[in-house]
Amino acid sequence: MAVQTDRPAETTLRLLRGRRIAPSILSADFARLGAQVEEVLDAGARVIHVDVMDGHFVPPITFGAVIVDALADRVHGAGAILDVHLMIDRPERYVGDIARAGADSITIHIEATPHVHYTLSAIHEAGCAAGAAISPATPAASLDEIGHELLDLALCMSVNPGWGGQEFIPASLDKLGRMRRALPDHVALEVDGGVHEQTARSCVEAGANLLVTGSAVFGSADPAGAYAAIARAAGVA
Numbered sequence: 001m002a003v004q005t006d007r008p009a010e011t012t013l014r015l016l017r018g019r020r021i022a023p024s025i026l027s028a029d030f031a032r033l034g035a036q037v038e039e040v041l042d043a044g045a046r047v048i049h050v051d052v053m054d055g056h057f058v059p060p061i062t063f064g065a066v067i068v069d070a071l072a073d074r075v076h077g078a079g080a081i082l083d084v085h086l087m088i089d090r091p092e093r094y095v096g097d098i099a100r101a102g103a104d105s106i107t108i109h110i111e112a113t114p115h116v117h118y119t120l121s122a123i124h125e126a127g128c129a130a131g132a133a134i135s136p137a138t139p140a141a142s143l144d145e146i147g148h149e150l151l152d153l154a155l156c157m158s159v160n161p162g163w164g165g166q167e168f169i170p171a172s173l174d175k176l177g178r179m180r181r182a183l184p185d186h187v188a189l190e191v192d193g194g195v196h197e198q199t200a201r202s203c204v205e206a207g208a209n210l211l212v213t214g215s216a217v218f219g220s221a222d223p224a225g226a227y228a229a230i231a232r233a234a235g236v237a
Contacts, residue, residue, distance in 0.1 A: 009127070009129065011081070012081050012104045012105060012128070012129050013129060013152060013186075015046050015047055015080070015081050016047070016081075016083070016105060016129055016152060016153055016188040016210060017186070017188050017209065018209065019204065019209045019210075019234065019235065019236050020045075020046060020047050020209070020210055020211070020236060021045060021047075021200075021211050021213060021217075021227060021230050021231045021234060021236055022045070022047040022048065022049040022083055022190070022210055022211065022212045022213070023037075023040045023045050023048060023049060023212075023213060023214070023217045023218065023223070023227060024049040024050075024051055024164070024192070024212050024213065024214035024217075024218075025037065025048065025049070025050055025051070025067075025071075025214075025218070026049075026051040026062065026164050026214045026218075027164045027165070027214035027215040027217070027218040027219050028218040029218065033067075033070075033071075034070075034071070034074060036218060036223055037071060037074060037075065038074065038078075039223045039224045040217060040223055040224060040227045041074075041075065041078040041080055042078075042224060043223075043224035043225075043227045043228050044227070044228070044231065044236075045080065045227055046078075046079065046080040046081065047080065047081055047083050047210065048071065048075050048080060048081070048082055048083065049083045049085060049192070049212045049214075050063075050067065050068055050071070050082055050083065050084045050085065050103075051085050051087060051214075052064055052084060052085065052086050052087060052088055052094075052098070053087045053088065053162065054087070054088035054089060056088065056089045057087050057088050057089045057109065057111075057112045057161075058087045058161050058162030059162055060162055060163065064094070064097070064098070065094075065097040065098050065100070065101040066101070068082060068084060068098060068101035068102055068103055069101040069102055071102070072101065072102025072103075073102075075102075076102070081104035081105060082102060082103050082104050082105070083103075083104065083105045083107070083190075083210075084098055084103040084105065084106050084107070085107045085131075085133065085155065085192065085212075086098070086106060086107065086108050086109070086112075087109060087112075087133075087161050087162065088112060089112050089113070090112070090113055091106075091108040091109070091112055091113055091119055092108075092113055092115050092118060092119040092122055095119060095122045095123055095126055095128075096122075096126060099123070099126035099127060099128050100126075103128055104128060104129065105128055105129040105130075105131060105152070105153060106123045106126075106128045106129070106130065106131065107130075107131030107132065107133050107153060107155050107190075108120070108123075108131070108132060108133065109132075109133045109134070109135065109161070110132050110133070110134060110138065110142055110143070110146070111134070111135060111138060116132065116146055117146065117147070117150065120132065120146070120150040120151070121150065124150075129152035129153060130150060130151060130152050130153070131151065131152060131153030131154065131155055131188075131190070132146055132151055132153075132154055132155070133154075133155035133156075133157060133161075133192075134154075134155070134156060134157065135157045135160065135161055136157055136158070136159070136160060136169055136171075136172065136175075140156075140175050140178045140179045140182065141178075141182070143179065143182070143183070144182060148183060148184050148187060151183075151187050152186075152187065152188065153187065153188040153189075153190055153210070154179055154183055154187055154188070154189055154190065155190040155191075155192055156172060156175055156176050156179055156189070156190070156191050156192070156208070157172075157192055157193055158172035158176075158191050158192065158193040158194050158195070158203075159192075159193030159194050160193075161193075164214045164215045164219075165214075165215045165219070166193060166194055167194050168193060168194025168195065168199045169193070169194070172191065172193075172206075173202055173203070173206040174206075176189065176191060176203065176206035176207050176208050177206045177207050179207065180206070180207025180208070181207070188209055188210050189207055189208045189209055189210065190208065190209075190210040190211075190212060191203045191208040191210070191211055191212065192212035193212070195211045195212060195213040195216065195230070196213060196216035196230060197216065197226075197229050197230050197233045198233075200213075200230050200233040200234040201233050201234060201235070203234070204234050204235060211230070211234055213227075213230055216230060217230065
């Protein structure tokens with residue numbers, strides 16, 4: 001498995017803090033995964049989002065460290081990073097494997113473990129940026145209890161976690177605004193769910209700088225073109 005010895009934290013943080021579209025491979029054609037990821041990398045993507053699901057925290061089962069490892073060299077070779085979103089119970093058990101596979105950023109759900117502080121610290125110790133995600137029904141203020149010094153990234157789910165292709169929850173825009181006002185400037189704000197060409201600008205105006213989009217890109221016949229259209233809508237240079 002790939003080890004992150006050549007992935008400086010400064011590079012990861014710089015990419016996370018910029019305004020970026022992060023295509024999620026959840027909606028990719030897995031028979032053509034490598035080729036589709038290359039398409040969006042060639043179109044300018046520098047953050048590739050990997051949704052890991054376990055069939056417990058969310059009903060679907062997706063993939064894990066093996067897929068992260070399979071993509072790591074290709075993504076890092078393009079100057080991009082792997083942003084891994086763990087939608088799994090007890091994520092502290094898997095941080096080491098995901099980090100060793102080549103993840104640059106690892107985000108956990110605060111609803112998925114009683115050991116949030118421990119897990120975020122373990123992510124940092126593994127050499128990755130650490131993120132905390134909250135589901136739509138979880139109050140934004142929950143993040144205040146963590147201590148912002150442990151966070152590099154906060155993730156607002158704008159759909160219920162677990163399935164691609166859901167409609168954006170409009171109340172997420174107000175929640176994003178509250179999160180951005182409460183978070184220090186150094187903490188990136190990511191939004192995940194229902195992000196496409198029509199919703200991207202509103203997410204940016206609400207305060208998000210990192211926009212995860214899955215089916216709108218990889219569900220398209222032209223992923224590179226779809227990525228570019230969403231990037232333009234979001235004002236990504």
